[in-house]
Amino acid sequence: MEHVLGPITREIFNRGLSYQDFKKLTDQLVLEGKTTGANQSQAYLEYTRLNQQRMHRWDKTLKVSARMAELVQSISEHQAWTVITEAWCGDGAQSIPYIARLADLNPNIELKIIMRDECPEVMDAYLTNGARSIPKLVAMTADLVCELFTWGPKPTYLIEKQKAYKHDSQGVSYQDYSAEVHLWYAKNKNHDLELELYPLIQSSLIL
Template identity: 75%
Template sequence: MRLQEDFGYEQKNRNMEHVLGPITHDILKKGLTYPEFRILTEKLVAEGKTTGANQSEAYLEYTRLNHQRMKRWDKTLKISTEMTALVQSISEPQVWTVITEAWCGDGAQSIPFLAAVADLNPVIDFRILMRDEYPEVMDEYLTNGARSIPKLISMTADLTCELFIWGPKPDYLITRLKEYKHDAKGLSYQDYSTEVHLWYARNRNHDLEQELIPLIQSTLIV
């Protein structure tokens, strides 16, 4: 049984857990690269659609916003020299799998950075799976019993060892969401959502990077 932490990620030490998990090579072959995910999202926006069963106007609008967010991040995101050196020091092949949906706002804010980090080293195979297409995968990576996305799962190339998990959002936002659910203090959900996306814009992936660094370090053979 895999233990899920209350915070946004869990760390595996070098005695990596051998797993017979739900992510298989056949599933990964159906996964999307980041450029393919961007093309899919753009196509869905043009057709007035999104991924998953919920095709409500709200979810279509989320997808339109996410398309613009990812376009903006693709042009403006920056990775620190520390992270660049760390990722480029990885010598053993890894598979990074992200579970998300086109309408997921947190995914649009984080996935461009995750993909750019993975792109720093050709030994990292970066793949994106749609949550609702692979419930058997999602249900192995719940957050407090919920199918929260995005979730990043790093594994060895043979998919037998789980290296680390991150998601569904930076720790600050996990704490902020708990506070909001406990006491909204009169703040509407729309205003809360605006606050969250302003935080992403101002934080510029700093917290995400700082959370990833020790996780990636834990996968290195020293």
Template identity: 65%
Template sequence: MEFLSHPVTLQVIEKAFSYPDFVRFTEQLVTENRTTGANQSQAYLDYTRMCLQRMNRWNKTAKVSSKMAQLIESIREPQIWLVITEAWCGDGAQSIPYMAKLEELNPLISLRIIMRDEYPEIMDAYLTNGARSIPKLIAFTQDLKVELFMWGPKPSYLMNRHKEYKHDAKGLPYSAFLEEIHLWYAKNKNHDLESELFPLIESTLLP
């Protein structure tokens, strides 16, 4: 058996959700008034409901630029895009639908989704500044022997804004901070996400 420098296996990929299956799974969770992970508080149930609404909205409205579409269509070797998230993850609900739009443009891309708390060994291999921040996108070659690129858990602007808030909230309640973040996502329309993913995807292309 060949040594892998990461804990992602083909068995994990086979068990993972496709994006449509993940949306249906989230719909089921909302119907049953539960969510993924150990925290089943009302707040997390509400987050999950909002995540479903946001995914459904982006499924209808997310746009891919012609430049990005050309890049995606130029991929000639199969790629597996693995996303680590949870059903209650607000940043995931804002970003993963756009990734799914990219997958739709090229059958060589396989977007697969796993839950963070079900695969702690995978999450711990892809920490962000020591934290289990999600969503995290890791792209692999089809045989999983090469990591092509990583992205996450959110666009750089929001990473910096979150860092500023943690350092000095300036009296802003966390609920108001979250509203600010999701308003930014709505106005940005995946522009920053696309801008950050473009060079990462471009780097995977053969010269």
């Protein structure tokens, strides 16, 4: 556990959205033909529409293992979980529903979702190899003084897959690559995400 004078202030945390409010925002943006952030390109609008579908689908189908549920329910001290994302972020739409389901299992966990581009000072404290990669989960003590763990922006398998693709695409278009990634998410059913989050959450219990 790390003591920090971090960028996630009480004001920023309280301003964040619950998962339900984030979904409502996404629904409204889709209706208006908009997304979050400055980039309002047609591609980003389409990403947002797809993410709306992904989140609603996961809400109906995702499952938390009994092992993980038991661990999360054993958290006895209040924790503040912040997810940094944007409505157009495909990896966010795949992972945040599961993270939100975990938070729902224990009233000691308060989850807030903040937008990357609205909180650059927060994002820049949690870069991934120098990049503003999202989503990023930051778990802290309830007073926002001690950092418990971080995770993101995606399961390790996909991080390595992305590195390999950037090094040599082997003629695969980005559209086809992206389709492969989201097919992997659908087949993996949050298995890798759970495996990665379990030891992080477990470590947060050792105070």
